[in-house]
Amino acid sequence: MIGKELLKAAYSTLPFKQSIFEAMRGVGIIPPQRLQDKLRFEGILHAQMDDVQFRMHKGSRGEVLESRIFWQGLGNGWERYSLRMWAVLCRCHDVILDVGANTGVYSLLASAVNPDARIFAFEPIPRIFDRLRSNVELNRFNLSLEPIAASNYDGSASMWEPTGFDVSYCGAVNSNLYQDQEVPAHELVIRTNRLDTFAHSRGLSGLGLVKIDVEGHEPEVIEGMGDFINQRPTLLFEVWNAEVSSRDIGSLLETHLKGKGYLFFVTDEEGPFRQTENIRSSDRIKKYTNHVACTEAIAKQAGLLKG
Numbered sequence: 001m002i003g004k005e006l007l008k009a010a011y012s013t014l015p016f017k018q019s020i021f022e023a024m025r026g027v028g029i030i031p032p033q034r035l036q037d038k039l040r041f042e043g044i045l046h047a048q049m050d051d052v053q054f055r056m057h058k059g060s061r062g063e064v065l066e067s068r069i070f071w072q073g074l075g076n077g078w079e080r081y082s083l084r085m086w087a088v089l090c091r092c093h094d095v096i097l098d099v100g101a102n103t104g105v106y107s108l109l110a111s112a113v114n115p116d117a118r119i120f121a122f123e124p125i126p127r128i129f130d131r132l133r134s135n136v137e138l139n140r141f142n143l144s145l146e147p148i149a150a151s152n153y154d155g156s157a158s159m160w161e162p163t164g165f166d167v168s169y170c171g172a173v174n175s176n177l178y179q180d181q182e183v184p185a186h187e188l189v190i191r192t193n194r195l196d197t198f199a200h201s202r203g204l205s206g207l208g209l210v211k212i213d214v215e216g217h218e219p220e221v222i223e224g225m226g227d228f229i230n231q232r233p234t235l236l237f238e239v240w241n242a243e244v245s246s247r248d249i250g251s252l253l254e255t256h257l258k259g260k261g262y263l264f265f266v267t268d269e270e271g272p273f274r275q276t277e278n279i280r281s282s283d284r285i286k287k288y289t290n291h292v293a294c295t296e297a298i299a300k301q302a303g304l305l306k307g
Contacts, residue, residue, distance in 0.1 A: 017041035018058075025071065036071045037064050044138070047105075049075040049087065052112040054139050056103065057131065065105060074109070081267045082236065082290040083109065086211065088302045089234055089292075090114045095208030097195070098122065099150045099221055104132045106211050111141035119143035120202075122150055124190035125161060125171055144202075149173050150214070151192040152223040160185040172215035196226035207233035216240050219252035232261055235293040241281035250280040262293040265304050273304055 018041045024030075031039060045058045047069050058066045068078040075083045086106055090096055090113040098107040101121035110119050121136075121143055123129045129147050136143060149157060151173050160176040163184040171177070173192065176185060199207060207228050212218050218237050222229065235257075240249050257264075257279065265273040268289050281289040292304065299305040 018043040021070070030071055033068070033071075033077075037067045039067070045070045047074040047108070049073075049083065049109070052087065052109065054108040054112045054141075056105075056108070056135050057138060059131075063103065065103065069105070074105075079269055079290065081269055081272050085267075085273055085292060085302065085304075086110070086236055087113050089209050089236065089294075089298070090117065092298060092301050093209035093234060094118065095204060095206060096120070097207060097210045099195075099210060100213040100215075101132055102128055102213075104135045106213075107132070107143060108135060108139060108141065111136075111139070111143050115142070117208075118204075120146055120198075122146045122148060124149040124159060125188065127161070146198075148191045148193050148198075149217075150195050150198070150212075150221045150224060151217065152194060152220040154193055154197050155191075156189055157192045159188045159190050161188055173217045173220070175216065177215060194224035194226065195221065196224065196228050199228060206231050209234045210236070212237040214238075216247075216249055218249065219256060222253065222256045229256065229260060232295050234295075234298050236290065237293070238288050238290055239279055239281045240288045250278065253279045257293055261295065263296055263299050263305070265292040265294075265299070266290070275304070 021039060021041060041058065043058050044055050045066060047054055047056060056066055056069070058070065065078060072078065087109055090110045094117050096110045096114070096117050096119045098110065098119070098121045101107050101123040104121060107119060107121040110117065121132060123132050124147060126147070129145070133145055136145060149159070151157065157173045159171045159173060161171055163186050195207060207225060210233055212221050212235065214221060218239070225233070239253065264276050264279060266276045266289050267273045273292055279291055294302070294304070296305065
């Protein structure tokens, strides 16, 4: 244990870590994924995918998403097929909502791809919101930052944040995800809005494209769209499988979406999106899959359907 602490202390004083890691990456030396999150450094990382790029702050702690983007590249590792599909879909819409924005990967990509769109990033955890804001300011992007959680009611809610954890986190409205894991967490009181309430307050006539990654609260977010769901906004959303959720998320989502004229597509990030009839996740490794719900016209425009 003492040796481990000494090693960590020595690593923390090592200068030029980012330059060293960039040199390693430049000659193709990529550490295994289990080590990527441990090789911590502080600086600015450049995220590029095809012809679009943006920058993000990288803290010296354990931001998992930023570490994987640094080592694997944007659209090559973490959620590669979802990010690439998101970029395509962003070009098809002039109103874009990122619900559960975290530090802003999807919001920043949307701004880089479609700078003329009206983009709204929702992130209710204050510490994460501050990092999101600093990333937006770093790129001088023009998007609206919303320190609220989308739900099926207007008011307030509880969220739990692990005590002492780094920037990457999981949080869900009115659900302590860490209770069963016996992880110390503190309660936060955050503001909630229905998306139809939010849209009316901003003068939006439609929701356009909505990404929803809210750790099992997706059904409530979609319920909160109210009559806007009948306009069939394009949705990119996460679905947990039954092994990690106390309720059948897929069935609840189908209640809100089936019969609305949507086509459904799914990816496990091992291959491109494929059409599916059911909103379910059976991934036993990541415990979730990402889904797209859209009209036939959007599916053809995005290359999800041929012809």
